[in-house]
Amino acid sequence: MTLRDLLQEKKTAIVERWLEDILATYASDASSFLRRERDPFANPVSHAFRVGTRAIFENIVEGLDADTVCRHLNEIIKIRAIQDFSPSRAVSFVFLLKKAIRTELGNDIEDRQLSKELAEIDTDIDQIALFAFDIYSRCREQVYELRVNEVKRSVSALMGRFTGNDSDPESLPGPSGGNKSSGNPKPDSLPRLSDDDGLSGDSSSVRGGKK
Amino acid sequence: MTMAKFDEPGYYKHEDLLKVDYHPPRTGWMDTPVDFRPGTYIYPGKAKNLKYLDLPNPRNWAVTDEDWKLQENWKEIVLDGMAERLRRYRTFRLFMDICVRCGACADKCHFFIGGGDPKNMPVLRAELLRSIYRKDFTALGKILGKIAGARELTYDVIKEWFYYFYQCTECRRCSVFCPYGIDTAEITMMGRELLGLLGLYVNWAIEPVANCFRTGNHLGIPPHGLLDTLEFMVDDIEEATGIKVDIPMNKKGAEVLFVTPSGDYVAEPGIQTCMSYMILFNEIGLDYTWSTYASEGGNFGLFTSHEMIKRLNAKIYAEAKRLGVKWILGGECGHMWRTMHQYMNTVNGPPDFLEVPKSPFTGTVFENARSAKIVHIMEFTADLIKHGKLKLDPSRNDHIRVTFHDSCNTARGMGILEEPRYVMKSVCNNFFEMPENTIREQTFCCGGGAGLGTDENMEMRLRGGLPRGSAVKYVQEKYGVNQLAAMCAIDRATLITVCDYWAPGVKVTGISELVANAMILKGEKKRTKNLRLETIPGAEEEDTAQGNIEHLETIEGMHTTKGGSSNE
Numbered sequence A: 001m002t003l004r005d006l007l008q009e010k011k012t013a014i015v016e017r018w019l020e021d022i023l024a025t026y027a028s029d030a031s032s033f034l035r036r037e038r039d040p041f042a043n044p045v046s047h048a049f050r051v052g053t054r055a056i057f058e059n060i061v062e063g064l065d066a067d068t069v070c071r072h073l074n075e076i077i078k079i080r081a082i083q084d085f086s087p088s089r090a091v092s093f094v095f096l097l098k099k100a101i102r103t104e105l106g107n108d109i110e111d112r113q114l115s116k117e118l119a120e121i122d123t124d125i126d127q128i129a130l131f132a133f134d135i136y137s138r139c140r141e142q143v144y145e146l147r148v149n150e151v152k153r154s155v156s157a158l159m160g161r162f163t164g165n166d167s168d169p170e171s172l173p174g175p176s177g178g179n180k181s182s183g184n185p186k187p188d189s190l191p192r193l194s195d196d197d198g199l200s201g202d203s204s205s206v207r208g209g210k211k
Numbered sequence B: 001m002t003m004a005k006f007d008e009p010g011y012y013k014h015e016d017l018l019k020v021d022y023h024p025p026r027t028g029w030m031d032t033p034v035d036f037r038p039g040t041y042i043y044p045g046k047a048k049n050l051k052y053l054d055l056p057n058p059r060n061w062a063v064t065d066e067d068w069k070l071q072e073n074w075k076e077i078v079l080d081g082m083a084e085r086l087r088r089y090r091t092f093r094l095f096m097d098i099c100v101r102c103g104a105c106a107d108k109c110h111f112f113i114g115g116g117d118p119k120n121m122p123v124l125r126a127e128l129l130r131s132i133y134r135k136d137f138t139a140l141g142k143i144l145g146k147i148a149g150a151r152e153l154t155y156d157v158i159k160e161w162f163y164y165f166y167q168c169t170e171c172r173r174c175s176v177f178c179p180y181g182i183d184t185a186e187i188t189m190m191g192r193e194l195l196g197l198l199g200l201y202v203n204w205a206i207e208p209v210a211n212c213f214r215t216g217n218h219l220g221i222p223p224h225g226l227l228d229t230l231e232f233m234v235d236d237i238e239e240a241t242g243i244k245v246d247i248p249m250n251k252k253g254a255e256v257l258f259v260t261p262s263g264d265y266v267a268e269p270g271i272q273t274c275m276s277y278m279i280l281f282n283e284i285g286l287d288y289t290w291s292t293y294a295s296e297g298g299n300f301g302l303f304t305s306h307e308m309i310k311r312l313n314a315k316i317y318a319e320a321k322r323l324g325v326k327w328i329l330g331g332e333c334g335h336m337w338r339t340m341h342q343y344m345n346t347v348n349g350p351p352d353f354l355e356v357p358k359s360p361f362t363g364t365v366f367e368n369a370r371s372a373k374i375v376h377i378m379e380f381t382a383d384l385i386k387h388g389k390l391k392l393d394p395s396r397n398d399h400i401r402v403t404f405h406d407s408c409n410t411a412r413g414m415g416i417l418e419e420p421r422y423v424m425k426s427v428c429n430n431f432f433e434m435p436e437n438t439i440r441e442q443t444f445c446c447g448g449g450a451g452l453g454t455d456e457n458m459e460m461r462l463r464g465g466l467p468r469g470s471a472v473k474y475v476q477e478k479y480g481v482n483q484l485a486a487m488c489a490i491d492r493a494t495l496i497t498v499c500d501y502w503a504p505g506v507k508v509t510g511i512s513e514l515v516a517n518a519m520i521l522k523g524e525k526k527r528t529k530n531l532r533l534e535t536i537p538g539a540e541e542e543d544t545a546q547g548n549i550e551h552l553e554t555i556e557g558m559h560t561t562k563g564g565s566s567n568e
Helices: A003-009 A011-023 A028-036 A044-062 A066-080 A087-094 A096-105 A115-163 B047-052 B074-088 B090-098 B110-115 B122-137 B139-148 B155-165 B173-177 B184-197 B203-215 B223-241 B270-284 B306-323 B335-342 B377-386 B408-413 B418-427 B458-479 B489-502 B511-518 B545-557
Strands: B256-259 B327-330 B374-376 B402-405 B483-486 B507-509
Touching (some): A011 A044, A011 A096, A044 A096, A044 A115, A044 B110, A066 A087, A096 A115, B074 B184, B110 B458, B122 B155, B122 B184, B155 B184, B173 B184, B203 B306, B223 B270, B256 B306, B270 B377, B270 B511, B327 B335, B327 B377, B335 B374, B377 B418, B377 B511, B402 B458, B418 B511, B458 B489, B483 B489, B483 B511, B489 B507
Parallel strands (some): B327 B374, B483 B507
16 A cells, blocks of 8 residues: 555545644634634635645645645635734644644554655645745735735825826736736746755655646 | 754754644733734824824824833723713623623624634623723622733733724624624724723824814815815716716705715725716706715714714714705715714704605605614615616626625614615626625624724734635635625725735725616717726727717617616
8 A cells, every 4th residue: 555545545534633733723712713613604714724725635645736736725825824923833834734644644654664655745745835935925925015006096096187197006017916916826936846955855846747 | 852943953853843833822811912013903193183183192102112102190091981981881881791701702703703813702802891890890800800800900901902992893793693782893982982091093093083173074185175076077977978967066955965985085996986976966966965064974983982973973964054955865885874873863963953864856755864864875776776767777787797795884783785785786687695694784894994994904904804805705706706896985995905815806896886887877978988987898989970879779769777667
């Protein structure tokens, strides 16, 4: 049995533990609410986490696809980016997956001699952490852009009268000009781990596409 | 084993990395002081604004300062102020006493849902005040102290109040779920009044108050500036429709005084909403007037103190009397509704010199406004449509797939739930509701009401806007919704940002704008542009005379739309 088969088999337990650990990063009153309430609209935060963590884990098991992973990461990080977390704590949830995998697999890794495969999975998780860093930065940039756009909007009509120009901030070029922002990062522009980084444990960089 | 520091190699050891404790520190709420992190708090009220309003302790200070330059006897001032308010407002004493901490409200606040800060649970936000009340106003609290949930009033408590009472949008969603009917908005209002005694205000609320007191509106637009602004809109209306509308200003003896929030004067999409009122009134021939003195429908006094509600509202009251109008019509505003219907009668009125509002076009008597004599534009418009008084072509809005955000004050506060929906369904063919537990009485706040709609607390607003944003995103993905309609000026300004972050691609509109774009006006040119002067999809420019003739023929042949049969 390969590690991936094992991960597939224990998917529910691992993902649930991962989610549980993420929710535990909130104050106790909040964390009990986040665990309890299942309605996606009454509790959009843990709904996004629940959907996102499962999808990211499935993607790791099936072979990392940057596009899919970033889409789901984005849904989680855009929430944590505006909550009361320092940047490192906001993206730390990615590493909690390593802990969840080890806890749930226990001795199976050594018993079945799966350490090498586990190192590959770890590299994938490190890669995801780098994606997370980029997405976090982009979310923060967007927050500042939204501030600027609000100020511009408040004077846009007035300035337009004087200058005769269209000073509507939403008409500005760029990915996040007012209502035209895409909200989703483009994985093409995100970094990939390679041997040159000296960070990857073996020769595997991102394994693009499905297994 | 102690953890290695980040500049030691051991810190990066694989197994140690996994030992990081991600759990937040566990201290009791009373022992957790406020962390003023940029992006979460609002800048303080400037001295000049406090001076203008004769408010206590005017000085310039910063939230991050250690010393907030309070009066020497600040503690006495707060406790005396609390005692006075406990005597004056029975609800305040009741709300301090009757909460059993059942927790029904705990997870209903948008700031708690989106941010996870326990002190944003309404029950705990109220405890911030209640704990002081217990300590100084109840025997049990005096004797047992912390065991009875009581605590000393300290400098940190004041800072905590400032942080959290300006993190409540007074939306009252929590009160819907309280079995005792405790209105946390009123607790927040009391908290803010007490802070006000120490000269602690947020500038985003107190500057508009000062402006309104001086010039008649929150933005400080002087009389001639207001006229100029409306004249610009007249030009745009003409460009879009070919119709030149009048601006009746300070007209004595008009039947109706029209007041609208000043947010409608300056920024999109408020401007288009404002243009739409003018188009509607011109088309039906309403005998109305604007006022340069009462040029503000909103009332930021509501976010400041009861006295301030009275001082600002007095202008509308006095102007209605001076101009000799019969009744007042209000534009698309949220908190104006709460102020006019729930406070005006006791603070300034009742306005007995006015008549019970009656539509001159349909004969409908607005019984719900029998006391306050003010009608909401949506009630007025819905009645016109119901009686077939407007010619409408909803297909002009076919490129719009719209959903509706119930504004807290009009929906939860005043029960105006059906009128806006009826209007939107009459002027748009594609209307979609958001999920049940996010609309009507349970509507989620925009996160920017009650004086919070500024930019420096953007992070906090985005937390508060998350529940609303999630619901918008849901209908965007499920039904292809591309516009969010709202009938409140604060909503129209702040939801743009909420959508940009949480549901990118969804634009924000006023309801009246949808109406005016669908209205077939007498003598209009072929409508190829909407009120934002954008080309209407499917209505490409036809500059030929033939095009206009064909258009007129089409209008001749059209019947009045929905609801026309009830024009008996």
